[in-house]
Amino acid sequence: MIPEIDRIRTLLTAAGCAWTRPRAQVLAVLTAVAHPLRVEEIHRRLGDPRINLSSVYRALHLFHRLNVVRRLLLGDGAARYELAEAYRGHHHHLVCDACGRIEDVSRCPLEGRDLGAALGAAAAFAVRSHSLELFGL
Numbered sequence: 001m002i003p004e005i006d007r008i009r010t011l012l013t014a015a016g017c018a019w020t021r022p023r024a025q026v027l028a029v030l031t032a033v034a035h036p037l038r039v040e041e042i043h044r045r046l047g048d049p050r051i052n053l054s055s056v057y058r059a060l061h062l063f064h065r066l067n068v069v070r071r072l073l074l075g076d077g078a079a080r081y082e083l084a085e086a087y088r089g090h091h092h093h094l095v096c097d098a099c100g101r102i103e104d105v106s107r108c109p110l111e112g113r114d115l116g117a118a119l120g121a122a123a124a125f126a127v128r129s130h131s132l133e134l135f136g137l
């Protein structure tokens with residue numbers, strides 16, 4: 001089993017949640033694909049007629065609540081999901097305005113910078129995390 005899935009399975013069990021087929025398969029898709037996916041795309045990739053779209057929604061809702069997945073809104077009104085940073089690693093997104101294609105990039109231009117100070121935040125504000133999506137062609 002992929003180590004991330006093993007960790008998530010342990011987390012789910014500790015939270016009193018069953019390891020069901022939809023949950024396992026949604027995680028398998030999110031582990032295999034290196035860019036965020038819409039719910040319908042995840043469902044399509046499952047290719048399992050026994051799992052309906054609402055099961056995928058429910059699985060994602062639970063994963064989001066447990067901080068296993070991250071929900072991304074990229075301006076087109078559709079929520080997309082990917083594994084949370086703890087499992088997927090820190091990265092950013094390149095979004096093509098023309099075709100909507102999304103690419104993950106693992107280099108971070110902000111790493112090691114004092115972002116709070118750079119943006120003029122109050123000294124008491126400690127930056128904990130950041131996200132950055134770049135739009136272009």
Ligand SMILES: [Zn+2]
Binds near residue numbers: 035091
């Ligand atoms: Zn991503």
Ligand SMILES: [Zn+2]
Binds near residue numbers: 090091092108109
């Ligand atoms: Zn970054």
